[in-house]
Amino acid sequence: MDLENxxxxxDLSEKxxxxxxxxxxxxxxxxxxxxxxxxxxxxxxxxxxPLAGVSLGLAVYHIFELKDAVDAGVYDEQCGMMxxxxxxxxxxxxVKSIRDQYSQFK
Amino acid sequence: xxxPVVKGTSYVLVHTPDMILHYGTTCAQEHExxxxxxxxKKVPQHIRSFExxxxxxxxxxxxxxxxxxxxxNLPKPWYSNPMENAAAEGKMGEIVDQDEFYLTLKLSDAxxxxxxxxxxxxxxxxxxxxxxxxxxxxxxxxxxxxxxxxIEASLAExxxxxxxxxxxxxxxxxxxxxDKNLTAHIMVENLVSxxxxxxxxxxxxxxxxxxxxxxxxxxxxxxxxxxxxxxRGGGNFAKAICENAGAVGATGSDTxxxxxxxxxxxxxxxxxxxxxxxxxxxxxxGGATAKLGMNARDHVNKGLPILEDCLGAxxxxxxxxxxxxxxxxxxxVGRHTVGTGSAPQAVMESLITKPLDAAxxxxxxxxxxxxxxxxxxxxxxxxxxxxxxxxxxxxAALGAKRGDIDKADMMNFIKKHGMPGxxxxxxxxxxGVPFVGAAREMIMNGAIERAxxxxxxxxxxxxxxxxxxxxxIVVEKNPGNAAAGExxxxxxxxxxVAEAMKDFAAFLLSGK
Numbered sequence: 001m002d003l004e005n006x007x008x009x010x011d012l013s014e015k016x017x018x019x020x021x022x023x024x025x026x027x028x029x030x031x032x033x034x035x036x037x038x039x040x041x042x043x044x045x046x047x048x049x050p051l052a053g054v055s056l057g058l059a060v061y062h063i064f065e066l067k068d069a070v071d072a073g074v075y076d077e078q079c080g081m082m083x084x085x086x087x088x089x090x091x092x093x094x095v096k097s098i099r100d101q102y103s104q105f106k
Numbered sequence: 107x108x109x110p111v112v113k114g115t116s117y118v119l120v121h122t123p124d125m126i127l128h129y130g131t132t133c134a135q136e137h138e139x140x141x142x143x144x145x146x147k148k149v150p151q152h153i154r155s156f157e158x159x160x161x162x163x164x165x166x167x168x169x170x171x172x173x174x175x176x177x178x179n180l181p182k183p184w185y186s187n188p189m190e191n192a193a194a195e196g197k198m199g200e201i202v203d204q205d206e207f208y209l210t211l212k213l214s215d216a217x218x219x220x221x222x223x224x225x226x227x228x229x230x231x232x233x234x235x236x237x238x239x240x241x242x243x244x245x246x247x248x249x250x251x252x253x254x255x256x257i258e259a260s261l262a263e264x265x266x267x268x269x270x271x272x273x274x275x276x277x278x279x280x281x282x283x284x285d286k287n288l289t290a291h292i293m294v295e296n297l298v299s300x301x302x303x304x305x306x307x308x309x310x311x312x313x314x315x316x317x318x319x320x321x322x323x324x325x326x327x328x329x330x331x332x333x334x335x336x337x338r339g340g341g342n343f344a345k346a347i348c349e350n351a352g353a354v355g356a357t358g359s360d361t362x363x364x365x366x367x368x369x370x371x372x373x374x375x376x377x378x379x380x381x382x383x384x385x386x387x388x389x390x391x392g393g394a395t396a397k398l399g400m401n402a403r404d405h406v407n408k409g410l411p412i413l414e415d416c417l418g419a420x421x422x423x424x425x426x427x428x429x430x431x432x433x434x435x436x437x438x439v440g441r442h443t444v445g446t447g448s449a450p451q452a453v454m455e456s457l458i459t460k461p462l463d464a465a466x467x468x469x470x471x472x473x474x475x476x477x478x479x480x481x482x483x484x485x486x487x488x489x490x491x492x493x494x495x496x497x498x499x500x501x502a503a504l505g506a507k508r509g510d511i512d513k514a515d516m517m518n519f520i521k522k523h524g525m526p527g528x529x530x531x532x533x534x535x536x537x538g539v540p541f542v543g544a545a546r547e548m549i550m551n552g553a554i555e556r557a558x559x560x561x562x563x564x565x566x567x568x569x570x571x572x573x574x575x576x577x578x579i580v581v582e583k584n585p586g587n588a589a590a591g592e593x594x595x596x597x598x599x600x601x602x603v604a605e606a607m608k609d610f611a612a613f614l615l616s617g618k
Contacts, residue, residue: 028496029489029490032489077452078449079449080451080507081450081500081503081504081507082450082451082503084499084513084516085496085499085500
């Protein structure tokens with residue numbers, strides 16, 4: 001997760017309260033989805049950015065996990081094609097496993 | 107009106123092992139943050155020799171010795187299965203070693219900023235004199251080199267080093283003592299971009315067998331910016347490159363657009379030729395030091411060689427119709443507009459299906475799509491996946507959603523209309539343009555009819571907009587009627603007039 005985005009997540013969680021922030025990620029690989037989820041929950045695993053050693057424990061989901069919460073037409077337009085392309089199950093299970101381990105707000 | 111054709115292409119890699127540690131952003135940032143880090147200690151053990159780089163199959167594909175499709179039949183991983191019959195000289199370009207590149211840096215140095223050690227420079231000049239790419243005249247311009255003590259004194263004043271096997275053989279000085287846009291580091295980046303662009307343009311001229319002065323205009327499309335404190339991106343790399351490549355009949359300008367810039371430049375070049383503004387336009391770009399070893403951390407951690415050890419450069423010559431070279435279809439151009447949005451589906455529609463639909467060309471009638479052609483061996487260990495494959499999957503999924511192809515046929519479509527990635531991760535270099543040369547070859551030998559070149563760019567990295575960008579253009583077989591439509595000889599005109607006079611006489615004699 002790039003350093004600029006880490007700072008934005010940190011600033012938003014301080015401004016609105018950690019319990020009021022949900023991070024929705026849209027990365028295309030299970031590994032990078034997991035790393036992003038880890039960064040906003042347990043802290044930056046690369047120890048390079050503002051979230052190094054900061055465990056925010058935020059609620060975090062991949063957009064694929066939220067399919068039922070989104071209008072079907074909008075979801076199809078925005079995610080339909082990528083759903084056919086990416087390994088949805090691998091991404092969802094990776095993010096879920098990180099969330100189950102480190103998220104304080106589920 | 108003439109058709110703009112792909113008259114020639116050149117593809118160049120410059121092996122710069124000593125620049126990875128010092129000028130690649132990953133290692134340079136690590137050096138700043140943690141000079142004693144394990145990564146920096148391990149990097150030298152993961153650097154490939156020039157020979158290993160030459161024998162690396164994706165590099166052979168880049169310089170045109172094998173077609174990208176052939177990579178699919180070679181054993182993987184490519185880095186541990188070297189091509190034994192590989193050569194540094196390619197059908198469409200070459201792989202240049204670091205020594206020769208340092209000489210080209212010196213040749214590209216108009217302001218005496220590059221200092222090379224005396225005996226090292228003398229050896230380089232001698233070697234270069236044997237290559238057709240260097241003229242006696244330009245080599246004669248190079249003055250004697252410097253004593254090592256003089257170079258060390260400049261380094262102490264802030265010059266940036268040029269290393270060979272980790273030892274100093276030269277340096278590049280700042281071009282001004284206060285101007286932040288002319289620092290030694292920026293001069294290195296810009297001179298490297300210029301010099302590698304010069305090698306690409308020289309290769310284009312040499313391999314296309316054209317007179318250098320026949321090029322009328324050059325569009326440079328790299329990702330660097332040159333200028334001083336009053337105009338940071340003033341330019342003009344294009345003209346600087348023309349000067350060193352001997353293109354004395356040309357002027358030019360720089361086009362920017364992150365990784366999409368080369369495809370923007372191809373479209374502009376094709377339009378200029380088609381409109382008759384210029385008869386011959388070259389599109390050229392050199393490489394970026396910053397991206398050397400960009401994924402070195404992951405490559406080292408996973409026990410791979412550092413695969414980002416080469417600068418990439420290319421040049422494409424667009425000219426008036428010659429009746430045989432593949433044609434740029436300026437009427438089949440895709441563009442991602444401000445209103446398109448960033449959803450992947452909308453992006454792919456704007457670049458792929460929208461222009462094809464408008465021209466009445468089916469998705470399956472594009473034999474090959476050239477997308478972001480990054481070598482997957484570089485990106486996969488870093489968690490970024492196989493980028494070209496992801497693009498092909500998106501095109502196939504879009505086709506399946508629209509009913510152009512069966513969902514069950516997606517994998518076949520990808521295999522047939524795609525190809526393995528083979529280009530170095532040098533930003534603008536892998537984007538669409540690496541396949542133009544192979545497309546020219548495949549179209550001319552009848553293997554394919556038509557290809558689509560797609561360039562995409564991440565504009566948000568510049569923090570001026572959150573917009574993404576992309577453009578595309580179709581290149582296809584020459585209809586082969588340039589002569590019929592355009593050129594009528596004097597003899598033919600005489601015959602036509604004589605024929606008309608005969609008809610007229612017959613008409614008068616007939617008395618009707």
